[in-house]
Amino acid sequence: MGTDRRNSNRTPLEDYALLSDMRTGALLSREGSIDWLCCPRFDSPSVFSALLGDADDGRWLLTARNGKVVDRSYRDRSFIVETIWETGSGKVRITDLLPSQLDTQVMERDERTRVIRRAECIDGTVTIEHDLRIVFDYGRTTPWTRKVGAERTGESGLLSIAGPDALFLTGPHLDPDSDAQRRRDREQTNGTRTTGQSRPDDTQGAISSALVGEFEMSEGDRLEWMLTWHRSHLDAPEPIDTEKAVEDTLDDWQEWASHVKVRNRQEALVLRSLLVLRALTNGATGGIVAAPTTSLPEDFGGQRNWDYRFTWLRDASLTIGTLVDHDFTDGALHWRNWLLRAVAGDPDDVQIMYGIDGERNLDEQELPHLSGYENSRPVRVGNGAYSQYQSDVVGEVMLSLASLRDAGVEEDEFSWGLQKNLLSFVERNFDRKGHGIWEMRGSAQYFTHGRAMMYAAFDQGVRAVEEHGLKGPVGRWRSLRDRLYEEIMEHGFDEELDSFTQTYSNDEVDASLLQLPTTGLVAADDPRMLGTVKKIEEDLLDEQNMVRRYRTEAGLDGLPGNEYSFLMCSFWLVEQYAKSGRAEEGEKLMDSLCGYATDLGLFAEEYDSESGRLAGNYPQAFSHLGFIRALDALEDNLPESGA
Template identity: 30%
Template sequence: MRIDQQLTAGKAEYPMIASLAAVGDGRSMALVGPDGNVEWFCPRCFDGTPLIWPLLDRDRGGRLQLSTPGDLKTHYLDDSAVLEFEVHSASGSARVTLCMEWPGSDDQQSLLWQVDGLAGRCEFTLMFEPRPDFGSVAGEASLSAEGLIYSYQRQQLLLQADCALYPDGEGWQGVLSVDAGGSAGICLSVSLEQDAPPVPVSIESVPARIAATLKAWRDWCAALDCPASYRADVVRSAITLKLLTYEPSGAVVAAGTTSLPERLGGERNWDYRYTWFRDAGLTLGALFGLGCRDEAHRWAQWMQRTIEQHGTPLAVLYDVNGAAPPPERNIEGVDGYRGSRPVRVGNAADGQFQLDVYGELLECVSICDSMGDDAMRAHWPHMRAAADFIAAHWQEPDQSIWEMRSAPRHYVHSKVMAWAGLQRALWLKRRHDLDGDEESWVNQAEALRQLVLRRGVSADGSHFIRAFDDDRLDASLLLLARVGFIEGSDERFINTVDAIRKQLDEGGVALRRYPAEISDGLQGREGAFFICSFWLVEALVQTGRPREAKEFFEQLLQRKGEHGLFAEEFDTRSGQHLGNIPQAFSHVGLINAALSLGSFD
């Protein structure tokens, strides 16, 4: 593609969501567009206030660009989160390498660019136009011997480059030239301490820092226990989960962005830069399955600390430090991605009752324990309290795994996860002779199971249904065999899988979460969900159809983004990705599906 083709009447077009790439350092993430420009960057922390955000507003979102006219090709270097761009113009060609330094220091984080001349001469324009906190905060900039110092809200940044910087409108600009065989560097450093300036780096050290980052990623990837089939896709997903892990606490955020729409032009725009308990069991299983024991252990530690801090009832989501997320609010005066408004910060789902999160928590305990890690069992009193909560509250309706903003209902998946939670608690109690109300857990689990088998099935009893008194289907029912509520070979589960494929099919290549006519309290039609589609792969394996599972999985892989990343959803008609990116749950689904197929290699 040509960079100048990104411009229409002087205004840059929004990049396709599937064209975005991510770089990060375990604290925050920068998204990079197909033109090599930064589209989203929240310094210091995933859920912090954005500094650069043209992804949500082409006019007001600021700029962090290193650009030159010409043809551009972008890709990740193998087994890494390091990006490489090759630029070919009439005057010459060059290679640009971009990453966030990793592992980072405890004091600051750095975005690094290295430019290597390949032929002729290439001239790049460096543009830095910060717009802190959606443009609501004024910053101060000054030039020093080290570079450009920019301060706002007690935060300080330092931009260093192999070129002079000068004011340009509301930002700063420089011109950087490289000849064949020559090189140049750029470093944007962010202090992690309030009111403290970043430590200047030597621009000459940028190539070595990038090389060290590349080596660190490749060493980490080499230790992964990947199935032989689909290794490249599994490794890319593992790297993505690592990028979405907040290193100081071990929490895994649901996505790196806010307000990328699930329907273009609609209101289904959410802030996913937080941590959901409902994602816990599947995420932990994926990490353990790949041999990421340190990441899995620290994720479990985050959960136990959060429970100790807040107790029960559990909230649906927390921030990366285990605190309540900020109240959901709309950001006024921001266009939104391709006109999709509102742009939101915070998430109102934290006030919902979702019964399944308690089952997910106890599922995590049993996963840890079965793999010789007592990170969560060591805090048994809190796990016991979770089981007691399930026993006392499983008869109540909830908002389901999908966080419906309509009236609570008796969702079958929620009931099944409550049952699973009691089963895990009983297993742990008996295995380690722990204290707990075993009689109550046994009785309530059996009563719950019988109720689901009576009211959670179709009128003819042939398959499971979405909710009591609602014969429609829900993709979350594909998890019933995974958690052990029913055998994969059971005819009722096989019929459920087949009915879901028929009722929730989207173009033969993906699944919806639930039928389109179901009102979830929001306007507009959403896309097909990647996680649901990956669940189908696992369910087909469980029902003894690995060949069908493999074919469907390979169809899904064809839908990945240009850099191997997955958003939350996609439109089967246009092929566009929808929702926030990269989406942890989508990549977790890919890993678990590949692991299930791996048993048939």
């Protein structure tokens, strides 16, 4: 539809805040524009896509004319954003949120997604500028918009419909005859976006789908808008008590946070990271998305752009372990139950990732009409890596479920039975090559990290029998575990390099090797591990001492271009330092890495040391998990920490 404008979003990722209702997430820029929102789920088609294009691909801007942002923060321990704008004549506080559904049964029954935006003049006078541009289906379908009277909904508003989607806007009336609206309509008529609009031939009563307006405010005035997504065949929704919705949302986040144990060091950033993990979780199913976004580039202007709005077994497993470490086993059970449902069935059908509800088909496609963030194309939805075999994932699942057992959570027949099936899956795929933890799209290999995680899987099976009294073929598991140990030491460790290697067939190193101590294969201070760390420092550190995943120039991943350093890998190096007698160096690196969190405590996937910008999908669960684990390791190993 339309022409390729290629005027893509240049708002830095660090300027975005995350809003979440534990079903979907929105990205709100510092300048007051919601540039990304998918309804009703994280993985649904977006209704605002300016993040991957420009304003005409959909956004919702609410700003103070001629103003500047002087403060922005999350309200207490929540995902309610409060932004203070200052103009030459006054100040205004703008509050943004996706109100949460406190009741899981209500969440399952009511698919509606709501966005509340509130402006309160706290000093002098200000002019609020409003610009809402709705384009459904990743910016492909412009809706038909009309006024809906109060007799239908209990509150008058503007209803935008296209195909299965509808958005209902209530709040201060937007005048279709205003000067601001006429200016916007002229822009649209002059060719900014005229094709692809979904409207009936009879457009009587229809108005522009770009809803703009200006509102004068004085001290004490309050304006409030609510945008509600619902299925188009249903009536526009009844109004809700927004004041109660705001307070209930705040109470919900704070109640959850009160159960989590947080240590003193970087307490606020740790708590925010734990809250991010919850914010990226579907409250009904327990599926946690790796990130709420797709196609944010690993290399600005490059092709390494992937959809992360799905649930990886690896991420879910690490989340379980992290919550257990912070004494929140009840919360960890929510993620565990999703994981067990996802892998239930034929053990030969285990995937590395699933949809939020456990869906298995995540076919990948490209969206050529979107110019991409920083002109990084293609924009992709779906993720073809779901069909890959990665030999590490069962080991990570077994390690996380072992942490629950060790914390006193008893196994039931369903849970332990599935774990035995997973070990059978590993056994049947014992000699199979994989694509590695990084989902490389080159040829399959024996990745050392993956083989070590297979070792960990069998080792945890043995421990479950020997230490917890569970039933299983412990002799066979022990034999397979020991066989893997000998194999890895023979083929995955290079005596001449004094280092473990990325694969059995090359002499490269890979940041995933930093995780070998978590498998139980070697200790963090084992000489072979120390030699590996030295090689990683030589080959994978950038100028800011951040860690790349691997040398892309080696060509193993089958992809063009390069990528920036990964925050998760850098946190792994901190963890390794802490556990191998280099805790002070780890603390120094950690202090540097904490500086790459945004003002709201959010971490992206990567950091471009040259430009000083965050990159990759955002915010990234993997990065927040790595941060928490690294900080815990420092707390346990710094003598002065008092832990």
